[in-house]
Amino acid sequence: MEITVVGGGYVGLVTSVCFADMGHRVRIIEIDPQKVELINKGIPPIYEDNLEEILKKNIGKNLTAQSDYQFIEKSDVFFICVGTPPQEDGSANLRYLSQAAESIGQALRDSTIFQVITVKSTVPPGTTESVVIPAVIKSSGRTKDSIGFCMNPEFLREGRAIKDFKNPDRIVIGGNSDIAIQVVRDVYSGFSAPTITTSLKAAEMIKYASNSFLAMKISFANEIGNLCKKLGINVYDVMNGIGYDHRINPYFLNAGLGFGGSCFPKDVMALIRLAEKNDLDPLLLQSVIAVNEKQPNKIISLLKERIGSVSGKRIAILGLAFKDNTDDVRDSRAIPVIQSLLDEGADVVAYDPMAIASMKIYYPDIQYRNTAGDALDGADACLVLTEWPEFRDIDTCFDRMKSRVIIEGRKILSIEGVEGICW
Template identity: 40%
Template sequence: MTDMRVAVLGTGYVGLSTGICLAEIGHNVICIDIDERKINKLKERKSPIYEPGLEELLIKNSSTGRLTFTTSHPYALNHADIIIIAVGTPQSDNGRADLSFLEQAAKDLAEHIIRDSIVVVKSTVPVGTNEYLKQLLLGQLKNKVEIKMVSNPEFLRQGSAIQDTLKADRIIIGSDDAGASEKIQEMYRPLNVPFLLTDVRSAEMIKYASNAFLATKISFINGIANLCEAVGADVEDVANGMGYDKRIGSAFLKAGIGYGGSCFPKDVKALLHTSREKGVPFSLLEETIAINDHQQELLVGKAQKRLGELKGKKIAMLGLSFKPETDDMREAPSIKIARALTAAEAKVAAYDPVASGNARKVIGEIITYVDSALEAAKGADALFIVTEWEEFRQLEFEALLDVMKQRIIFDGRNCLDEAALQECGPIEYYPVGRPAVILRRDD
């Protein structure tokens, strides 16, 4: 295999992870972004996003010259055989995917492409988008060149994007051109990952179907968790028992306060929008969304039940990002929780190892941001575990409980060690879908 020349449009989680990993396996990669500040930071070999392992590979491959960054489309496209589009497709108000960034990327390509190219769409897009983009490109091309389209959806998890790229479960390649499909297989061949070759529309659907199924699995186990609390069962035992069944599997059977992030919420809603648009009922997706919306409010409801009126109460929130090992706040449960608590006139002190800066931009100053879990817990009437950072599992909870006004913990991620907590003396511990642990001073 010869080294390929690849241009990547977009330096978000997907684009940056993809570009860096393609450079890591030997290709020459130029990443393009219109955000000059972001590109300047990348040129300084500093990552604009928090993602474990990413900055190390950024430095390594920038040093070898295999990875470069630019805001110039002509410069990047003049040196590329393969062009990967990895721009955002955020959710519109009606649930449909917003394709405006993708359309602008296509217009930029049409303006500057001067050689025959394979255009790979890695962005998550509704079925039929690749065909639409091709027509958009062909209709606006400034030069007489041949364009071949490939749908190549990503399946990255934030917090493990590098490993998910280098050790992927599978690579989906959707194309109606055998030559283009073979070229993309050649690009990825060093990864030694299974390929699935499909038509373009099936590749587009695979991405949505995968994410919608995983989101549904999360909502299902959360529905079971709520039922477990009502009947006195333990959802973790139930999930373990289910997971041993090979037809079900244990992944995504972790009860808690629901899913968030940049993918599951918008992808489920986008697929539901498509089903409605095509007149195909899909009530299962509606219920997946409804359960998740309810689950994100679960801790507030538990606190109100235990503490009564929350006005004037202090709540410590540990975790703000939608999941650990990322600073991403998109659709994070902490947003809804913070707003519900402050609407009830509670005082909130929040700590997150990396996401406080981004949280300020989303939640604003309605809550107080502090620099440690201990500071958040001082004088608190209750403590919420919102994100399951490993740091929180390792906390000295005896010291934490000693500074709280009331020794009450609501664990939204079932991530704390019950046995260790019970050794801390009097405590009330409320997990999700499991019996509460209540040790009073006279017990």
């Protein structure tokens, strides 16, 4: 099929290369000309495991990128994958979505074939009906029955997105007609995962509810972990024990610093604001955020219990990305930790295998090192904030510290004498 993907960011690029690898002919529209140039050279502008390999395999063959909306009028399906960043109050900013819908409509003015506009961006329930459909119809001048509309949420984990795309738990397609849904079904032909077809609003809510539930599991594990810490219980033993219950399962029960990234904080807050706009008081969702915001303070408190004032102390930070196997630092729990240390006069030295360049945007003036050992050199204490597998093998490097005070925000180290935020 002929597919146009609007947005060459994380979701858009992963979606594009995977569809192209399936044999579809894919065109990416990305307004940033530098990203377009990189993509067309086979260089992904983001890090994601296996992404570069698949991009190079398909670019220039059945995959291209451009910065305008030319030559897309014959596409069978459009996937809108633009960002919906949070506004100041936490609600979703739909400006980019509206602009994309209007631009697609203008490009389809002279088209005479049935085409399907599919939203893959995470949007509040009702957005496709209230924003996308009116924008496309108005700017295209076409009738509603000549264009189909669907919502096809993504469930990709950063660092494992290619694997998740090719091996989905389920495929969710919400649509305004059976014909539109069938077109999107055909795009995914060959997948063995169950396909759930719903209304547009239900598909939009499935995405929000999924992310909010996973965030809730993390905050639940952290709240239990904080209590276990006080009682001298290993929270990982507890979570392992409850995770065997098939009604719960073991995923997203790793207690620690909390959740970050581009999805969970943003989506939970957007759902909170949506509930409040509908005169509801979402107590559980509010608590999920409250627990998450407090967790970074606990590692700072533990640190001060061990070394006293951090003013003038050299604190090594291992791990800057919000999780392992990505260079993404958006809403990383390392950010509030570093900020607290700087506010109290600490000398921060940091290392991350992938995310140093990304964190320099936030903190250009702290010291960065190329190895964990160099970051640990002469440190008064070390905080481990990301569960990078390579940290598991660190041993003698900790001997380079001035004092061997090591506190984990993520349970990854395999050495003795380490304290954890929740264990």
